[in-house]
Amino acid sequence: MDKGSPSIVVACDGSVQSLSAAKMGAELAEATGHPLRLLTVYPASKESVLVISGVEHNEIEAGKQQHSRKVFDAAKDAIGGRTDATEEILLSGDPAHEIIEYMNAHPGTHLVLGRRGHSLVRSLTLGSVSEKIVRHVHGAVTVVGQ
Template identity: 25%
Template sequence: MLDFKKILLPVDMSDFSLQVAEEAVNFAEKVGAQEIIILSVVNVVNYSQSYINAIDFDQMNSTIQRHFSKELDKLTESLKGKKIPVRSLILEGNPYAEIVDYAEKNDVDLIIIGSHGYTGIDRFLLGSVAERVVRKAKCPVLTVRMKG
């Protein structure tokens, strides 16, 4: 029998990932999960100041962090009426690597992640965080493909 007590739900705060969040919570309730951790990973590219003097990366990073934090708080609050405790956090770095690392270090039983289902050149150009998570994670990964 599957025992998914701690579920990790990575989101990028897109409308797509918010739809996936709702589906993930419904799934978690059905399997009797005890906790959902919503994880958002901020990926701010750090360029050398010798290349770009006009951009204050610390300020840009701070602004992005505040935006994600506010949106994540709204999402977490909207899910608090559900039967399962929900908490959230923001990490900084490469999204797939941070997701996989967090899951491993925190004994996550299942990762639920959205996938746009890109193929061919779209997948090559856009990359796929979900695909990399599926390949690298040591726990089961459930990918959700939403129509949209």
């Protein structure tokens, strides 16, 4: 992918909110003619638990692939054939950090992501992934509620 080319990237995690974001991203891609890319982040917390539990590296990698396939397939089902995703991007680590790094490395990208409905207390103490991304990304971000 050309790092400077405009595209629509949908951050997917399999939640209802990310499926709504996939629909919105497909509509934006269709309206603008920009390619649609799907992105998911395999959380470092899951990977750490597996490493500590002694799970083999190849099993962890297989788990990541299985996770991403499930998430990407759900997003494609939500899109319903409106447009085809030109790329599927699997990252590993802290979701907010990885998405911010990706966006900052790909200027011209418009990110679409869902907002999870955490309680006010949890949002204030932990912050949400979408809030962190909006604060730190240099570029267009659309946050979709349910």
